[in-house]
Amino acid sequence: MARPSLRPRGFDDLGLRRALGDRMLPLLVAAMAFLAALAGAGAVGAAALADHWRQGAGAAMTVQVPRPGSAATPVAGTAEETRVERVTAILRGTPGLADTHALPESELNELLRPWLGGLAETTSLPLPGVVAVRLAGDGMDDAGFAALAGRLAAAAPGTTIEAHRPWVRRLSLLARSLQACAWAALGLVTGVAACVIAVATRGGLAVRREVIETVHGLGATDGYIAQRFARRAAGLAGVGALIGAVAALPVLVGLANLAAPFTALDEAGASAGQWFAGGQWFAGGQWLAAVPAALWLGLPVLPLAAGMIGFATAQGTVRRWLRRLP
């Protein structure tokens, strides 16, 4: 007799190709992966927005010095200075400030030109001196800020500091809340995906109950049976997530390009963007450049993560189910 076959690759001894169908589960996981990609994009976008605000308006401070050319409050042992010179010197000696730039008259006139037009240079209105300051790193805490304001007012009475801290703080809080919502949505999607896989696995167990009881009776261990279900579920979930990730890509590219004016790319994002934009290797490079690197890294992770969730969920579900057998 010709031997029919030795154990072929992917031998399906439990008949799971029929029990765990290759249509519904991948489609459901694809939908979950699509939503997960959007939620991930939301989290990354909110983080970029928060960074943008913190590094932009949140890191800037403007100091206004009335009567900038007048003499500053005299200090024993120091040469006579104008008020704006004294304020600038104090700011430059203050730790936590990255850059201090006293705006010359020409720059002030440029700033006023949109409102005053040609009158900006000829007006006799008394203009204050303006010093633009950029904070270093995490900037300055409230106590340091109050101390600096006191020192400046002592050196040049009437000097005011305009910082954007309160509303930047609120915007940052808003961005962090959005980020938390996005992570929560991602967690929810993950949970729903696990439930979908668990339900599909239980359906497969119900369909294959007699087969599983027979194989169990022939001496199969719980691990042997669970492993077969887990591999099948992992494969289907991985394929589904791959479909979902691919489907999400054009949406993410579109959203990233819409959001590009409002967000700043982080360093990794910038390098990925430059790779796409600078390479000019195909016409859509500029569009792809807007997608942050974190998303480029996250999308390929989706099928892997879905596969792992599928594997772990199916293992747990099958092992729990098998406990009812002796």
Added chain:
Amino acid sequence: MVRLSEVGLRYGLGGGEILHDVSFAIGPGGFRWLLGPSGAGKTSLLRLLSLATRPSRGSLEVLDTDIGNVARRALPPLRRRIGMVFQDFRLLPHLTAFDNVALPLRLAGRPEGQIGADATEMLRWVGLGAKGGARPAELSGGEQQRVAIARAVVGRPSLLLADEPTGNLDESQAERLMQLLAELNRVGTTVVVATHNDAMVARHPGRALVLEHGRLVRDG
């Protein structure tokens, strides 16, 4: 090898007992017919012996292991040493006859080369050498029963249990099966055969366990 002491069995919490105070012992290499009318509890007793269920009370020893005190994870290796021929065959419908016969060997982790030789030999022995590639749905009832028999004995079990194994076989096939069981019994396999086939029992006289209404009424 097998020892039951005042074993009772009930399914679920509300049902009555299927088996009551069943006690007997079979030594290594022993043979027993399992006789009794339908509903007497023969299949339930075979389920106990095949470790498909545990007794509700009493003590059960199979393959010299106290089943009441053994961990669940220790049962699969014991089951691999038991061959079972089911009344309804229990073949896996999506596998070929060859793969059905080979399954116990695969579960036992035997090398594929040896599995192929043993499964092929066993199929040839039950007269299905040419039908190894057929699925159960493509086989007659008698052929399915022969595949089930081949699957039960291919691993050379220490304990062989058969529930109406000749029910779908013609007389000559039934006789060949009995010769196989006798041969296995001679080389040390303990055999228990449940049957209604009085003619077969008469042709192969041996000790019998007789059940009535879930009680063992004769052992001898």
